[in-house]
Amino acid sequence: MKSKFFAPIFFILFSFYACSDDDGNAPLxxxxxxxxxxxWNGTPVTSADFGTIQFTNALxxxxxxxxxxxxxxxxxxxxxxxxxxxxxxxxxxDVTNNANLSFNIGSQIPPGDYRNVSFTxxxxxxxxxxxxxxxxxxxxxxxxxxxxxYHYMQMDGKYIDNNNxxxxxxxxxxxxxxxxxxxxxxxxxxxxxxxxxxxxxxxxTIFNVEMNIAEWFxxxxxxxxxxxxxxxMRNSAAQIQMFRNGQNAFRLKSVSQ
Amino acid sequence: MKKTGIILSLIISCISCSGNDDTLVPVVTEETPNPIALExxxxxxxxxxxxxxxxxxxLTKEGVALGKRLFFDNILSEDETISCASCHAPSSAxxxxxxxxxxxxxxxxxxxxxxxxxxxxxxxxxxxWDGKELSLERxxxxxxxxxxxxxxxxxxxxxxxxxxxxxxxxxxxxxxxxIITKELLAKxxxxxxxxxxxxxxxxxxxxxxxxNLTPQELNGLDxxxxxxxxxxxxxxxxxxxxxWTNNEFHNNGLDATFTDLGxxxxxxxPNDNGRxxxxxxxxxxxxxxxxxxxxxxxLEEVIDxxxxxxxxxxxxxxxxxxxxxxxxxxxxxxxxxxxxxxxxLSDPTFVSNPDFQN
Numbered sequence: 001m002k003s004k005f006f007a008p009i010f011f012i013l014f015s016f017y018a019c020s021d022d023d024g025n026a027p028l029x030x031x032x033x034x035x036x037x038x039x040w041n042g043t044p045v046t047s048a049d050f051g052t053i054q055f056t057n058a059l060x061x062x063x064x065x066x067x068x069x070x071x072x073x074x075x076x077x078x079x080x081x082x083x084x085x086x087x088x089x090x091x092x093x094d095v096t097n098n099a100n101l102s103f104n105i106g107s108q109i110p111p112g113d114y115r116n117v118s119f120t121x122x123x124x125x126x127x128x129x130x131x132x133x134x135x136x137x138x139x140x141x142x143x144x145x146x147x148x149x150y151h152y153m154q155m156d157g158k159y160i161d162n163n164n165x166x167x168x169x170x171x172x173x174x175x176x177x178x179x180x181x182x183x184x185x186x187x188x189x190x191x192x193x194x195x196x197x198x199x200x201x202x203x204x205t206i207f208n209v210e211m212n213i214a215e216w217f218x219x220x221x222x223x224x225x226x227x228x229x230x231x232x233m234r235n236s237a238a239q240i241q242m243f244r245n246g247q248n249a250f251r252l253k254s255v256s257q
Numbered sequence: 258m259k260k261t262g263i264i265l266s267l268i269i270s271c272i273s274c275s276g277n278d279d280t281l282v283p284v285v286t287e288e289t290p291n292p293i294a295l296e297x298x299x300x301x302x303x304x305x306x307x308x309x310x311x312x313x314x315x316l317t318k319e320g321v322a323l324g325k326r327l328f329f330d331n332i333l334s335e336d337e338t339i340s341c342a343s344c345h346a347p348s349s350a351x352x353x354x355x356x357x358x359x360x361x362x363x364x365x366x367x368x369x370x371x372x373x374x375x376x377x378x379x380x381x382x383x384x385x386w387d388g389k390e391l392s393l394e395r396x397x398x399x400x401x402x403x404x405x406x407x408x409x410x411x412x413x414x415x416x417x418x419x420x421x422x423x424x425x426x427x428x429x430x431x432x433x434x435x436i437i438t439k440e441l442l443a444k445x446x447x448x449x450x451x452x453x454x455x456x457x458x459x460x461x462x463x464x465x466x467x468x469n470l471t472p473q474e475l476n477g478l479d480x481x482x483x484x485x486x487x488x489x490x491x492x493x494x495x496x497x498x499x500x501w502t503n504n505e506f507h508n509n510g511l512d513a514t515f516t517d518l519g520x521x522x523x524x525x526x527p528n529d530n531g532r533x534x535x536x537x538x539x540x541x542x543x544x545x546x547x548x549x550x551x552x553x554x555x556l557e558e559v560i561d562x563x564x565x566x567x568x569x570x571x572x573x574x575x576x577x578x579x580x581x582x583x584x585x586x587x588x589x590x591x592x593x594x595x596x597x598x599x600x601x602l603s604d605p606t607f608v609s610n611p612d613f614q615n
Contacts, residue, residue, distance in 0.1 A: 137378075139490070
């Protein structure tokens with residue numbers, strides 16, 4: 001619920017849009033929900049699987065996941081006539097605590113044909129500069145000297161290193177930053193758009209979105225945990241690699257209407 | 258009007274207690290409790306979510322006053338020798354300065370008394386070091402009945418309060434009934450505890466533009482926030498989360514094997530073994546010794562531990578860096594600077610606040 005901080009404003013705007021026809025036959029907006037599930041190369045992953053080294057990445061390193069949470073924002077519906085419905089909302093999906101895995105955005109989108117539905121992984125730079133009380137309360141911030149704003153994703157766990165010992169990793173995706181300090185610089189945007197494809201909205205709709213966690217460790221770059229494990233937030237090259245790998249992590253698994 | 262109501266209630270109370278049988282006759286005061294709102298500090302209002310106030314236990318002037326009196330009253334303990342404040346002293350930010358605390362029998366417990374402040378901002382509402390209490394109201398009752406703390410039979414305590422010359426009327430004023438129950442006892446204490454707000458440290462004033470930090474303190478903040486140095490912020494908050502805790506549970510590498518399972522002892526999940534609630538870094542100047550068992554007497558010892566003393570274990574949190582090397586390997590200068598910064602989070606006005614004294 002916390003994640004719908006800005007939703008009421010847009011709800012009002014779209015409600016007016018939807019109710020502007022006073023003949024009583026105006027089509028009602030479509031109630032829309034986004035469900036997020038997670039796999040490791042097709043095998044379902046939930047918090048019940050956390051804490052045990054049971055996954056193997058593309059380089060053959062064994063690892064566990066102990067904490068996974070990430071934010072998505074700016075859910076956008078692009079109509080066939082190119083009209084754009086962009087919802088300035090966000091949702092912190094906390095897999096560890098099974099929180100916000102289902103994100104109901106209410107009845108904000110009118111029925112019709114949409115050539116694309118999309119969301120932003122993380123925040124665009126404008127949204128990342130906002131102050132979100134719920135994300136602050138969840139300690140999801142990025143320190144100002146690292147550019148401020150928020151984590152896009154926090155994935156923590158352990159892996160078996162080259163010495164056959166358990167070691168920790170902190171795969172934290174943020175806005176890539178150079179020159180940490182009072183005047184950080186930003187070499188490249190590292191939020192990205194996830195496109196879910198076209199949809200005809202005619203009745204209440206559930207988008208079942210799936211993240212393949214393994215993709216964060218491959219395609220196009222096989223992630224070497226022995227080289228890149230902790231202290232990645234101020235490593236802009238690592239952030240850009242996360243950005244590239246993340247492009248393939250999400251897919252639309254199914255749509256329920 | 259209020260005075261009249263109290264007098265009326267007293268008269269009715271006397272009448273109601275004059276019978277020869279032991280049946281209590283409920284008395285409803287003519288005055289309703291006066292609602293009060295928490296004075297939310299600007300930094301909290303600007304940066305974090307609103308405090309958690311249960312709908313069935315809103316703050317009232319009378320409820321908070323009753324809770325305060327109960328908090329400092331030995332009547333809650335078995336032999337009426339200790340109160341909540343015995344282990345949670347205002348001058349120590351509502352903890353005490355021993356590693357663990359002795360209960361009525363003189364037996365020491367196995368956990369450090371947790372400081373009490375900003376409790377209404379514990380959004381997960383898991384209290385105590387191990388998270389076993391799922392609301393502040395439930396937490397308030399636990400020490401009363403705990404055999405190594407107050408060791409009371411709660412029904413006897415309730416009866417004691419019921420027979421007290423003042424308490425029935427005070428409960429009547431707070432809850433509109435003079436029939437005392439353990440639930441109302443817990444509600445009153447929780448109301449008082451929610452008023453214990455600490456938000457006037459030097460760093461708070463720095464955040465508000467009302468104070469300056471020294472270069473050493475600023476470097477300490479840098480150490481605190483840098484992933485390649487302290488990396489404290491992932492668990493202990495940051496300038497945008499002025500609670501200076503995430504109120505979550507972590508194994509911070511104190512032990513390779515556990516004599517105290519912490520959260521694991523509550524959930525039964527081995528993955529939770531050795532995990533304890535992250536304490537706030539506010540008021541460290543007053544809350545030594547540190548950690549769940551009070552093993553570290555000084556902040557220097559705490560910082561040395563995170564720098565070189567980490568112990569690996571199956572459940573150590575992945576956020577603990579360089580475990581194989583013992584920790585984050587801070588220089589002596591960074592350690593001193595980090596300590597200087599941490600002390601800016603202490604709030605002298607909180608420990609001397611007259612509203613919180615007996």
